[in-house]
Amino acid sequence: MSIFDILFYLFAAAIVLSAAFVSLSRNIVHAAFSLLFTFLGIAGVYVLLSADFIAVSQILIYVGGILVLIVFGVMLTNRVTNIDIRAAIRSRIPAFIICAGLLALLIAFITQAHWIRYDEEPWKKTPWGKNAVEQVTKPLQGSVREVIDQQGSQGTAAEIGKLLMSDYMLPFELLSIVLLVALIGAAMIARQEAVQKKRPLSPSLPTEVSQ
Amino acid sequence: MSFTEEEVILDRPAFQEVPPRQKILDALMSKDTTVSLDEDALEHEMVLNMGPQHPATHGVLRVLLRLDGETVINAECELGYLHRGYEKLAENMTYHEFIPHTDRLDYISPVANNIAYVMAVEKLLKLEIPRRAQYIRVICAELARISSHLMAMGALAMDVGALTVFVWALREREKLYDIFDVVTGVRFTVSYMRIGGMAQDLEEQGIKMIRAFLDGLPEAIGEIAAMLHKNRIFIERTASIGIMPPDEALDMGWTGPNLRGSGIPADLRRDNPYLVYNELDFDVITRQECDVLARYMVRFEEIKQSAKIVRQCIDNLPNGDVWAHDAKKVLPRKGEIYSNMEELINDFMLVNFGQAAPLGEVYSGIEAAKGELGWYLISNGTGFPWRSKIRSPSFVNLQGLARILEGSMISDIVAIIGSIDPIMGEADK
């Protein structure tokens, strides 16, 4: 068992336990907070996979952005308004069906997918097209483990950037449009309220006071 | 626009108001989660209790706030946490004994309170005081005004976050304390005034110190101005908040810099001159913007005007006594008590039984730093007032606070309180 394995199992345990807590806890604030550890654990696994860029993005976007808003919303609503928001269990049967379907799908993916192992040499057979891995590690020879031992990880940020600007340009731009739409929607919702509650206007606002 | 008959959908249930909380519960129960909420459904309003122990309420002012996020929906002020019953206490004291208590009202400018009180008593006793004493009283009152305004400006600056200005203002006030130390013998609670005069004459050393202070003052307030008046953060923090329209300010009974900040040039020193103010040249400062910045600027300019007044008084200080000569009303001098029988008897009578004021009632107000500080005294012919009512400007000015807090934000609250410049010792009496 190498240190990688130990770390992996640590992270995996953190992910599984905290995820279980998220879905089982009735207190929605505690659930939101254990989601933090799920996200951090996943980031850790990404790091172990040498996917540094995704790991950092995971922290930046999920932990630093989305989760902050979730936690913020949940716990502040909870505190300010004294309305106790708790997770209720409803619609058991549809939920069960959806979850079972998802599980089946995931199992199918996991068993069907081609997983690169440490002792493989992925740069020789790239099942998902020429660009993806081949470009990243063109001059490499030997198994993944050997390459990492020899040179360490080279980082993926630059390659991801290149791919986003070349092969995956269209999805990238589409995503940005989706985000833009979401932004406009959020602004619209927020504005409705802002129009109603205006600060009282003043006669004049001097920009500078002379002595 | 009218509808044709087909377009009108009939048979709809009449509108029925559902309590917001019930609406949410209903929505949670039903599968339909799109629910429109019209009023304060999630109860986003929060009641915040600011004070009586809070760093920005200048003492023990308590303000109850109903907040929506950071915006104040309405506010309620509660006073009285520093109530010491001074008006009642005065009834059990001779007129003289109460003078030290006046120091404890507006403790930022104690000497002005002394003057306001002794002037009311002198009016009751129909006592004229010598011109030199009047000049010295004007000097003291204006120095007290400078002291108070420096504190008000500094505190306002501190409330919006500029702590340095506060310390600079305190540095200047420290010089004033030194002056009071030399002039009156006490730094803080001076009890300088006496009925019919004052404890001791203004000596040459005091005059020299006052001159030095006045010479340094423009630079000192210039520093404050340089720090704040071109600072966009300060201006945006104070402009257009806490707006008090002139008519409402009058309705609320505001006086002093607060009223003048609302554009009404009311100043007792000019409108109803007392002491020697009608002989002095000064301007009544007003500002039309009615906001926090306007009240701040009025104070800033008034410091300069006060300095001008003090300088005129010092230059034209007449010679003579600082005591009125009326053995039945004015305490005799110490040396005379020890050497003369008459004076000893008078002193004994005045100290023990007070001045036998004529029957009647009197109101006398002066333009103190915070506004009109007046005393309403009713005498029943003994040496003790039958009723002593203090018209304290801070108390009256605070009545308008709740009105101008509405619609502002939490950060504005402290600035607005600071701009009204309440001193709770005076407001709660």
Add this chain to the structure above:
Amino acid sequence: MVIEALIKIAIVLFVVLTGVSYTVLVERWVCAWVQDRIGPNRVGPLGLFQPLADVLKLLLKEDIEPLMAQKWFHWVAPVISIAVAFSVLAIVPFGHVLMLGNHAIPLTIASGINIGVLYIVALTSLGVYGITLAGWSSGSKYSLLGGLRSSAQMISYELTLGLGLLSVIMLSGSLDLNTIINSQAQGLWNVVRAPLGFLLFFVSSFAETNRQPFDLPEAEPELVGGYHTEYSSMKFALFFLAEYANIITASAVMTVLFFGGWHLPFVDQLGLSSLAMTIIGVLAFALKVIGLLFVFIWVRWTVPRFRYDQLMNLGWKVLLPLGILNIILTAFEKIYLIA
């Protein structure tokens, strides 16, 4: 390798912890100087032992936990704050390579992280948890308002922080801090090449570290102490420590990104030995950090505090457009001036 890293961690932690406590002292001195006062000068010569006295006092204070507090969250919030504050330092290169014989030691705790800039941004985004949690778990309305303000503020200004950073990334074409320093060593410092980016980064650093004029989450006249109103003893000390550690971290990051890190111009022409060069580099780095720290302190005692809506206006309506303009300007600069 591991031992080397541990030694570096120990040294950096020691330096930063000492630095933090002395930053507090310097802050009090500078504050006193600005305000015409004397400042702390009683404990030890010139008041130099003041930090020790402060720490001792805080340690000996009773740790009060409010009745309404959420115990566990209340406890964990300062820990998050301090952990985040220190972990950014792991990748800051505080010097060039130290040569011990033939063994080269890079003067970074975690050397070889080639997405350092992203790491910084990711970790600063975690800082909000400590404050929000503290505000929420204290069970006090003032704390809650402080937490509310800080979350909104930090999320808003992270954006500007990132946009300011982008110009650095564009100019040096790398996310690696060492590469960024090297690109500055070869050309001009980034503060000259991307002044607008620096301005954006500088302003949002103030916001991210909750320093005046952006110290709304604390705002003692309004919110008493904001998120740490209900904290006492060592838990309060941790927040205090975290605030100053954050300032040091922000200064260090700014030094690396905009002031050439350990690089000093014209020193390499003196022909000194590599050891001397390294020492000069570390000293130069320390000096730049101290200079920036002074600016942080200086600003705090000079300007008033923003109001919440003004802060948001500044962040979204002024700095964000400027940030986008910054990207365009930097792109032009990169294409027409540098390449």
